[in-house]
Amino acid sequence: MRRVKAYPVYFIKNDTGYTVFNEAIGMVSEGRDLEDAIYSSKDAIELLAYDFLIDGRDFPEPENCLGTDEKYDFINYVVCDLERYFRLDNDNxxxxxxxxxxxxxxxxxxxxxxxxxxxxxxxxxxxxxx
Known part of the structure; x- marks a missing residue:
């Protein structure tokens, strides 16, 4: 069973690319272009979900992660496999x-x-x- 969910992420365009964040889950990432920023934010969320799982904590649901007080250029959703890193680590x-x-x-x-x-x-x- 895979837990795949779409999480909101907020983008800020800067001179070197994009900064991406979601305050509700404590995720901040970046990318040199839009594709890289989307991929790095997906990866960051999946790693956070792994940490929560290993610590025995429930990862926040996407609907509880919407909204920010920070200024941003646009919002997008990234589709994340919340158990991806758990499965990758399962080989050891x-x-x-x-x-x-x-x-x-x-x-x-x-x-x-x-x-x-x-x-x-x-x-x-x-x-x-x-």
């Missing part, structure tokens, strides 16, 4: 020890279950990522 595996009832361990082993795969799925489901 870590070993975790866990304790389960012996009867479950024996039953699982007799059926050839992959305990790591099951635990990964259960954690993804608990974190609303599956």
């Amino acid at each position: 595996k870590v070993k975790k020890n866990c304790t389960i009832p012996e009867s479950l361990a024996k039953a699982g082993e007799s059926r050839g279950l992959n305990f790591s795969k099951i635990l990964t799925y259960a954690l993804e489901k608990e974190l609303n990522l599956a």
